[in-house]
Amino acid sequence: MKTALITGITGQDGSYLAEQLLKKDYVVYGIVRRSSSSNFERIKHIQDDVNLIQGDLLDQNSLIEAIEKSNPDEVYNLGAQSFVPTSWNQPVLTGEFTALGVTRLLEAIRLVNKKIRFYQASTSEMFGKVKEVPQNEQTLFYPRSPYGVAKLYAHWITVNYRESYDLFCCSGILFNHESPRRGLEFVTKKVSDSVARIKMELSNELRIGNLDAKRDWGYAGDYVEAMWLMLQQDEPEDYVIATGETHSVRELVEIAFKHVGLEWEDYVVVDPKFVRPAEVDILLGDSTRAREKLKWQPRIKFEELVKMMVDYDIERYKVPTYSSKNYDIPIL
Ligand code: NAP
Ligand code: G4F
Numbered sequence: 001m002k003t004a005l006i007t008g009i010t011g012q013d014g015s016y017l018a019e020q021l022l023k024k025d026y027v028v029y030g031i032v033r034r035s036s037s038s039n040f041e042r043i044k045h046i047q048d049d050v051n052l053i054q055g056d057l058l059d060q061n062s063l064i065e066a067i068e069k070s071n072p073d074e075v076y077n078l079g080a081q082s083f084v085p086t087s088w089n090q091p092v093l094t095g096e097f098t099a100l101g102v103t104r105l106l107e108a109i110r111l112v113n114k115k116i117r118f119y120q121a122s123t124s125e126m127f128g129k130v131k132e133v134p135q136n137e138q139t140l141f142y143p144r145s146p147y148g149v150a151k152l153y154a155h156w157i158t159v160n161y162r163e164s165y166d167l168f169c170c171s172g173i174l175f176n177h178e179s180p181r182r183g184l185e186f187v188t189k190k191v192s193d194s195v196a197r198i199k200m201e202l203s204n205e206l207r208i209g210n211l212d213a214k215r216d217w218g219y220a221g222d223y224v225e226a227m228w229l230m231l232q233q234d235e236p237e238d239y240v241i242a243t244g245e246t247h248s249v250r251e252l253v254e255i256a257f258k259h260v261g262l263e264w265e266d267y268v269v270v271d272p273k274f275v276r277p278a279e280v281d282i283l284l285g286d287s288t289r290a291r292e293k294l295k296w297q298p299r300i301k302f303e304e305l306v307k308m309m310v311d312y313d314i315e316r317y318k319v320p321t322y323s324s325k326n327y328d329i330p331i332l
Contacts, residue, residue: 002026002074005066005067031052064108145278207269
C-alpha cells in the first residue's frame with residue numbers, strides 16, 4: 001500500500017487526484033491551510049477517507065512536519081495561487097506561494113527522505129507569448145503574467161533539484177483543464193454558471209473579457225491520471241498534457257448558450273474590466289511524449305465538457321436554497 005501527500009487537496013485537481021488515489025488503495029494525506037471558515041466543499045464526500053494535516057506553502061516547518069508525519073512515497077504539489085488576474089494584483093504573494101513554496105517543499109523532501117517521488121504542477125501559461133504552435137516539452141517559454149513567471153521559477157527549481165540531488169522530480173506541463181468543480185472565477189465555470197443562472201431566470205447577462213483568446217481545454221479527471229502515471233515511470237521526466245485541440249472563448253460561449261436553447265449574442269457583454277494587461281492569445285499542446293511513454297490520452301472532448309459543466313450548474317440552481325440573492329459572486 002503506497003502513501004501520497006497532496007498539497008492543494010481542497011482545490012479542483014487535488015479533489016480528483018485524492019479520489020483516484022483512494023481508488024488505487026493509497027493512503028492519502030492532504031495539506032490544508034488554516035481558515036476561519038471551512039473550504040472542504042470539493043472533498044466533503046471523501047473527507048473521512050483522507051488524512052488532513054494543517055500546513056502552508058509559506059511555512060517551511062509545517063511542510064517538514066507534514067512530510068515527517070505522513071511519510072509519503074509520493075508528493076503531489078498542486079497548491080498555488082492559481083488565478084492569473086490575481087497575480088497582477090498580488091504579484092509578491094503569488095511568487096511566495098507559487099514559486100518559493102515549491103523550493104520549501106523540495107527542501108523538506110531533501111531533508112526528510114530523498115526517495116520520495118515529487119510531482120510539480122507546471123502549466124502551459126509558461127509558454128505565454130508562444131514561440132511555436134503547437135507547444136511541446138522543447139518549446140521555449142515566454143510567460144505573460146506574474147503567475148506564469150512564478151510557475152516558470154517553480155518548473156526550473158524542480159528540474160534543478162532533480163539534477164542537483166538526484167531526486168525523482170517530474171513537472172507536468174498541463175494545459176487548461178476544467179470540470180464542474182472549477183473555481184467560479186475561471187472562464188469556463190464563469191460561463192457555465194452564468195448560462196445556468198440566465199436559464200433559471202436568476203440573471204440576464206454575462207460580462208466577459210477577450211472572446212478571441214484560444215485555449216486547449218481538457219477535463220480535470222483525465223489530467224490527474226497523467227500526474228500519477230508520471231510518478232510510476234522508471235525515470236523522472238517532464239511531460240506536456242493536452243488534448244491537441246484549441247477553441248476560442250467565443251466558441252465556449254456559443255456552445256454553452258446553445259446547449260440550453262439560447263442565443264449568446266442576446267446576453268453576452270464584453271467588459272474591458274476583464275481584459276488582461278498582457279494576454280496569452282493561443283495555447284495548443286502536443287502531448288505526443290505522454291501518449292507514447294505514459295500511454296495517456298484524454299477521454300472527454302471539449303463540447304462534452306462544456307455541456308457537462310452547464311448541466312451540473314443547472315441542477316445546482318434547482319436546489320431551493322439558491323435564489324437571485326443567494327449565489328457566490330466571483331471576486332476579481
Ligand atoms: P485551485 O482549484 O485554485 O486549487 C489550488 C489549491 O492550492 C487549493 O487547495 C488552495 O487551498 C491551495 N493553496 C493555495 N495557497 C496555498 C498555500 N499557501 N499553502 C497551501 N495550499 C495552498 O487550482 P487547480 O485548478 O486545482 O490547480 C492545481 C494546480 O495545478 C495549481 O498549482 C495550478 O496552478 C496548476 N495548474 C492548473 C491548471 C488548470 O487548468 N486547472 C493548469 C496547469 C496548472 P485553499 O482551498 O485553502 O484556497
Ligand atoms: O479561465 P482562465 O482564467 O484561465 P487561464 O488564464 O488560461 O489560466 C488557467 O489555465 C492555466 C493553464 O494554461 C493554469 F495554469 C492557471 O492556473 C489557470 O487554471 O482564462 C482563460 C482565457 C484567458 O485568455 C482570458 O483572458 O479566457 C479569457 N477570458 C475572457 N473573458 C476570461 C474572461 N477569463 C476569465 N477568467 N474571466 C473572463 O471574464
